[in-house]
Amino acid sequence: MLHGRRVLLILSGGIAAYKSLDLIRRLRERGVAVRAVMTAAATHFVTPLAVAALCEDKVYTDLWSLTDESEMGHIRLSREADLVVVAPASADLIARMAAGLADDLATTVLLASDKRVLIAPTMNLVMWAHPATQANLATLASRGVVRVGPGSGELACGEIGSGRMAEPAEIVTAIEQVLQAPPALPSRASGGGEVGGRLAGRRALVTSGPTREPIDPVRYISNHSSGKQGHAIAAALAGLGADTVLVSGPTQEPPPPGVQLVPIETAAEMLTACEAALPVDIAVMAAAVADWRVESVAGHKLKKDAKGPPMLRLAENPDILATIAQRANDRPRLVIGFAAETEDIVENARAKRARKRCDWILANDVSPSSGTFGGDRNTIHLVEGGTVEHWPVMTKKEVAARLAQRISEYFDRP
Ligand code: C5P
Secondary structure, eight states: OOTOOEEEEESSSSSTTHEEEHHHHHHHTOOOEEEEEEOTTGGGOOHHHHHHHTTTSEEETTTTOHHHHHOOOOOHHHHHSSEEEEEEHHHHHHHHHHHHHSHHHHHHHHHHOEEEEEEEOOOOHHHHHHHHHHHHHHHHTTTTOOEEOEEEEOTTOOEEEEEEEOOHHHHHHHHHHHHHHHOOOOOOOTOOTTTOOOTTTTTEEEEEEEEOEEETEEEEOOOOOOOHHHHHHHHHHHHTTEEEEEOOSSSSSSSTTTSSSEESSHHHHHHHHHHHHOOSSSSEEEEBSSSEEEEEESSSSOOOOOTTTTOEEEEEEOHHHHHHTTTTTTOOOOEEEEEEESSHHHHHHHHHHHHHSSSSEEEEEGGGGGGEEEEEOOOOOETTTEEEEEEOEEEEEHHHHHHHHHHHHHHHHH
């Protein structure tokens, strides 16, 4: 799906710039035209020559180069792409973007651009946690900038924590998701990481969308989940100030601004991404995880032949909700699951809550007549211990807002 798309890649200064070389290679393999802009700091980490060789195009570094400006003005540079990707996005470049500076080619291009922007931040963990960086990220999110990563792990500075740039494969998947989705209109209600909101200081994990379980390199098993409910919940939690990680399968939904998107395809990848996001205070598992995967995925495209159709042996996928709800040392304080039912909705949801050991279950009627799957409305029964709350029919955004409200009340209690 990326073939023929155009990406303007901005590299700022960070050791992770070496990973951007692999990112360019992967994009080129998929038929993406990559044009690169490097900040002065970036050129200390990787050479413009290496970037140009991989892009098979000229690399732009200088706002004041007469030849560059006459052959490709900075306005044209910013408008010709389908998407602007900033990888690595350093703390400094994020700050300059948030302030709207235009003091070098990279920031001038970003300010002159009317295209969607995806950033892949990387920095030391203390810089990442600094209120200035977090405020800058919230500002960018409120303007619709989408973020992929950072992940946690050992950083180049030797410390361990949040700040590693997302892996090139994750950035490619995020690019696919952003380009697939219609542009998100930045609004207060759709996230933006309200600084000082009621969930400020809390970390939330949300799963969304379907999973895709490969059969062979070109075929897969999946379902009709739209990701609308999960994405709306992530946006609502981020809107109340929660530091929100959204682990999502492929959807048409725009990644909500202000959340950290971790794009995945399979259930196994979803589980790994969820475990990597821990510790969190809140986990909301809204994804429609495929119950089964193909036991042995063919390495080549299966062919039609005289032997007739192939037999697919299925294996059970991990239950992500149950796994997270039963973690021994880092179980989130509030674990919330969904129960899509077509009959005995509340009874089945109660049984599911006990079996999976989550705290709340949002049961919803997904019988075809309800129009829930893929639609914009949802009828929720919130099963919490012995009590059940029946919510009126609402839009998925309203469900998300009410749930985020209920979650914040839960955390207000001592
Ligand atoms: O078992 P069932 O699929 O009905 O459970 C629904 C809930 O469990 C949802 O919250 C869904 O996200 C979660 N789930 C999961 N991993 C699975 C299956 C379901 O997290 N493999």
